[in-house]
Amino acid sequence: MKNVIITGTSRGIGFELAQLFAKNNHNVLALSRNSEPLNNLNIQNITSLSVDLSNESDLKKVIDFIASHWKKVDILINNAGKLINKPFENLTSTDFLEVYKVNVFAMAELTRQIIPFLFKGSHVVTISSIGGVQGSMKFPGLAAYSSSKGAVLTLTELLAEEYKEQQISFNALALGAVQTEMLEEAFPGYKAPVSAKEMASYMYNFALTGNQFFNGKIIQVSSTTP
Template identity: 75%
Template sequence: MKNVVITGTSRGIGFELAKMFAKNDCRVLALSRNTKPLDDFNHKNITTISVDLSLAEDIKKAVSFVNSNWKKVDILVNNAGKLINKPFTELTSEDFLEVYKINVFAVAELTKNLIPFLQKESHVVTVSSMGGIQGSMKFPGLAAYSSAKGAVITLSELLAEEYKEQQIAFNVLALGAVQTEMLEEAFPGYKAPLSATEMADYIYNFALTGNKFYNGKVLQVSSSTP
């Protein structure tokens, strides 16, 4: 059984992804503020821990579980995201910090703390956005969100280089529009071509096999704009 850590599992892609891994005989550690959706799903392969990823002490709760119960992590999916949609002149430093805490700092902190448990052929997959891709179409109101998603791409490229000797793979999936609650917050009324379940299926397969083909890469997973 593979050991899989997933963040942002209370809804959308993360929720579907946790169920998918669990149903396919993987042990899942599901991290989100709200654990009720997966607690209600009640699968023997899923352990939920309520964490605020912006708090280092909460991340340590997850690391403590891994240390006590697993000793190794095969797959880490950094899926949790925070979006604030405001005109640039209305964005405060606190808004930027709030977005970066989840989309960048938490990714770095959780990954750093799990490095001792990542072994040869482990795969770290970070979910970014097409908005973080240089040269892609950009949208008003998403200055904090899209710039954070760009930062995490560069972070993953650097980690792939730093840990290539250990053969730990770091890759990024820059997603286009997926029908989730977050998309509705960014683009009210827009109907995406993909459901959360469909995208979760793609990420599930990539997490299991993508490290055989890619390391330090950013794959653009988008069939539409936004």
Template identity: 70%
Template structure:
């Protein structure tokens, strides 16, 4: 049976591949991204692409309006959008922190908050974090804003799992290791990851559809390398 899937950060990398995986399997996808050109060019009948700056509540409301008019319910939300700044800590500005937290934490909270009224028992919220956000994991210089934000969103998901357990809406986090994406190149220039964006998207696709049967309020470390 086809499901309604909302995915953020779909212009490149994992989000771009995920949208197509779901659409090719007959699911309805609402793809939210500032840059709509890549998925618009794919021109898939099951993908609705909305130009969305996640820092603007008015843009998120456009997604809410689309769902209200066309879907009525959301089965899966994948908070995939991310922003990374790679700078020595002494050079990171307050604005850098705000910009990174806006996409990686505040927007995750806002999008989730807006989608929850459309979600019923059995729905699944999957948030993409990073091994850098896991306490006790290896940390790397230059990623103070990014990794701390990815840690914050893990705790947020754990809290929401508890708050919405009576509604039987599951919240889980996938803390990803290295995947060959443009963002990885920003964090670790020249590093070659063991996994492609398409391979990781395939894992997230399956987890999003079935993981809530086995997990709620959990963080799964999806990594076979360091970083």
């Protein structure tokens, strides 16, 4: 039984992933601004906290829970994301800041605060996008989103190096198109070949076993363009 933290659990992949871990007898701390969707399912082993990860007092609630109930985190999945789809000339500095606050700054701060609870064998998995991978195909309107997803890929490599002596693993999954609400925001009307539930199954297995084979790696999980 692992202690698993997942962010962005109110919909899409995170929503499916939290259920999958819980139904396989792992303890899940599900973090999102809207905790109702998971709370309504009333699944044993899921603690769902309503938090804004960019808010310092909300982060304290997370750390207090871990310190009081778990003492140790086996898996952290940084899945929360924000997307703004606008032509570059219409993007403001506020737009960029909104996207980076969720996709980069909140992810970094949550990870930083959880470091004391990570031990040998712990695995941090950050969910990025194929659009953040250097050399991949890029799409107009996604300058803020894709550049933020590129930032967390580099951060993943840096953290793997910094914590390799403690044998804490950091990897990133750069996802292609998955049929979620966020995909509809990025590519209205596009139908992805992979469902949120199917991708959650892949991520579940990777989070449990991927650190046996990878550390500091960017795994591209994409069969289509976009």
